[in-house]
Amino acid sequence: MAVSANRLELLQIADAVAREKSIDKQIVIAAMADAIQKAARSRYGQETNIRADINPTTGEMKLQRLLEVVDTVEEYAREISIEDARHRNPDAQVGDFIAEQLPPMDFGRIAAQSAKQVIVQKVREAERDRQYDEYKDRVGEIVNGSVKRVEYGNVIVDLGRGEAIIRRDELIPRENYKYGDRVRAYVYDVRREQRGPQIFLSRTHPQFMAKLFTMEVPEIYDGIIEIKSVARDPGSRAKIAVISRDSSIDPVGACVGMRGSRVQAVVGELQGEKIDIIPWSQDAAAFIVNALQPAEVAKVVLDEDAERIEVVVPDDQLSLAIGRRGQNVRLASQLTGWDIDILTEEEESQRRQKEFVERSNLFMDALNVDEMVGQVLASEGFSSVEEVAYVDSDEIASIDGFDEDTASEIQERAREHLDRIESEHDEKRRALGVGDELREIPGMTTAMLVAVGEDDVKSIEDFAGYAVDDLVGWKERKDGETKMFEGVLSPFGVTRADAEQMVVAARLKAGWITEDDLAAETEAEDETEGA
Secondary structure, X not given: OOOOOOHHHHHHHHHHHHHHXXXXXXXXXXXXXXXXXXXXXXXXXXXXXXXXXXXXXXXXXXEEEEEEEEOOOOOOXXXXXXXXXXXXXXXXXXXXEEEXXXXXXXXXXXXXXXXXXXXXXXXXXXXXXXXXXXXXXXXXXXXXXXXXXXXXXXXXXXXXXXXXXXXXXHOOOOOOOOOOOEEEEEEEEEEEEOOEEXXXXXXXXXXXXXXXXXXXXXXXXXXXXXXXXXXXXXXXXXXXXXXXXXXXXXXXXXXXXXXXXXXXXXXXXXXXXXXXXXXXXXXXXXXXXXXXXXXXXXXXXXXXXXXXXXXXXXXXXXXXXXXHHHHHXXXXXXXXXXEEEEXXXXXHHHHHHHHHHHHHHHXXXXXXXXXXXXXXXXXXXXXXXXXXXXXXXXXXXXXXXXXXXXXXXXXXXHHHHHHHHHHHHHHHHHHHOOOHHXXXXXXXXXXXXXXXXXXXXXXXXXXXXXXXXXXXXXEEEEOOEEEEEOOOOHHHOOOHHHHHHHHHHHHHHHOOOOHHHHHHHHHXXXXXXXX
């Protein structure tokens, strides 16, 4: 930067740089002032505190040396005594600064080069900040750009006021771009990094398809139709669940459009990706049946605690329900958030038969009855010895071929069996060293005491250290599939609410918390809900 530039040229340069880089002119002028300060220090000494001011209206430049007012001067280049300061300003106090005007100066070649580097660096930083501020709020939007270059399969996109990247794994398979091609993509992340803001785009993100539908379907844009969930196998197949807030508007029909015009526009952008538009339902079973289209479903069995569902289909519909390489059931699982097990009617029949045999054998062994009695109890819906032992005796007596004496005998045998099992568990519990105090926890059984003892929990303090997840298990969702992790008490069917009560009871007995703490916590929760 030539310092001989007059005031008008200085402002013209600032204007030109600000327009070219799309940044504030004040930032450029401030960068010039910093550059002049740095160059002036090289002339007057690095220890000198110099301030340069450029008037943004007139371009006039002032160069000043700042001296701090002190009692005793130790650095003459940066400090001035209080006595000398008051000769210049009678109101000067210790800690104030006295400005000393410096004469205009001509910068040498090295100083000018150094000043230029400062300006370039400051302008580059301002440009990066502007890019980051502009795009950080555009995460979740679709942007258009042109391909600038392709590096190792990654596509660098020129957005006009910034540069973005579509990584190879965010491109639709078999999709190729070359320099100058127009590209549309979804902004899924913007990060501030050392080399400048990094804008990451995707064409495989599920929300890319959702945003395309929003652009093509006015009812979605207006909020009349809502996209509830999306699942994609990029470049191959996708499912999208929609619901209408207006009962007079068919959400599926609106998304398809006249003669399929709307959905075809999205399909064209996604390189021919087949799209199933599914009506969303609050009823999980109905929604999952819809999600498995085009396969027909005969029956569904929900397990809400594990978020798993068994779907029974006719034998000839199995391959259609599963799809090529499991695609249809995988997308349906991602769309609904449920793990889906597909069974044929024959497989379900075989499984039911197997469960019937297992229950029959259980009753035969535990109650010491013949095969016929065991089968009758299993066929009547009894699934455990506990049910037989503690159900109303009239229920057993009302079974064809049974009478009150038979019911009493069967229940007596069931209770003897349970007492024997209880005795065995108690003996094992004592052998593990589990204290009697744990019995006082509400809902705790002897079999549970054995389970926690095998987990090396022997006292109230040990049990108080459990988290609820440790007892009932937890689940982690990854790649569209939910993986279950068993807890210590999972085999006993303990609910999360029951487990929480057990842990709280243990912590109360251990003295970790008090009843007042619980009351205060409940009151705080009520206030939060009320707000």
